[in-house]
Amino acid sequence: MSLPQAIERVLLDERTIARRVAELAAQISADYAQAGELVLVGVLKGSFIFLADLARRLTVPNRVDFIAISSYNRGSISTGVRLIMDTRTPVSDRHVLIVEDIVDTGHTLDYLMRAFAARQPASLRTCVLTSKPARREVDVTVDYLGFEIPDVWVVGYGLDYADQFRTLPYIAALKPEVYQS
Ligand code: PRP
Numbered sequence: 001m002s003l004p005q006a007i008e009r010v011l012l013d014e015r016t017i018a019r020r021v022a023e024l025a026a027q028i029s030a031d032y033a034q035a036g037e038l039v040l041v042g043v044l045k046g047s048f049i050f051l052a053d054l055a056r057r058l059t060v061p062n063r064v065d066f067i068a069i070s071s072y073n074r075g076s077i078s079t080g081v082r083l084i085m086d087t088r089t090p091v092s093d094r095h096v097l098i099v100e101d102i103v104d105t106g107h108t109l110d111y112l113m114r115a116f117a118a119r120q121p122a123s124l125r126t127c128v129l130t131s132k133p134a135r136r137e138v139d140v141t142v143d144y145l146g147f148e149i150p151d152v153w154v155v156g157y158g159l160d161y162a163d164q165f166r167t168l169p170y171i172a173a174l175k176p177e178v179y180q181s
Helices: 013-032 048-057 107-118 176-181
Strands: 005-013 038-044 062-074 079-086 096-101 121-130 144-148 172-173
Touching: 005 013, 005 048, 013 144, 038 048, 038 107, 048 062, 048 096, 079 107, 096 107, 096 176, 107 121, 172 176
Parallel strands: 038 062, 038 096, 096 121, 121 144
Antiparallel strands: 005 172, 062 079
């Protein structure tokens, strides 16, 4: 397989991701088997591929919705989060699963958990494909986690660098000179 020039190495190949997504879907389907409908809330843009694969493997009734957030950054430091597009589905008294591609500092997920908890869902959990524990600044609970990954810039399977590389079928580390230049 020839890799794009900017890619240093593949961390999680297609098969590894597919296997883990299937496991997560099986676990979620078992946990919500008696719950009725599940509302999957994907956080744009990064979650769109993970959510699409996960949702198609669920065996429980579900509906899919999306939110978009914007982060205020000071250099590479995330300083604040704001909701810029909300769900169309009212979530009160419904079972809500927030679906993310990555948890890094934790600020985004922390903000989302508070924002959705205030809407009084029947239940509220999180499903995140990748986590960088070394970068955490706030404690967040990830109920369903795909993989812990090292503190390197990762792209592919929804993850981007300057909106590039999201559609690579694997998750890969970017060459440091690409983002350090
Ligand atoms: C990424 C990711 C999370 C957030 C995690 O989004 O999708 O939403 O960063 O970072 P945190 O734990 O430090 O808050 P990004 O801002 O890159 O937008 P995108 O999903 O549109 O790529």
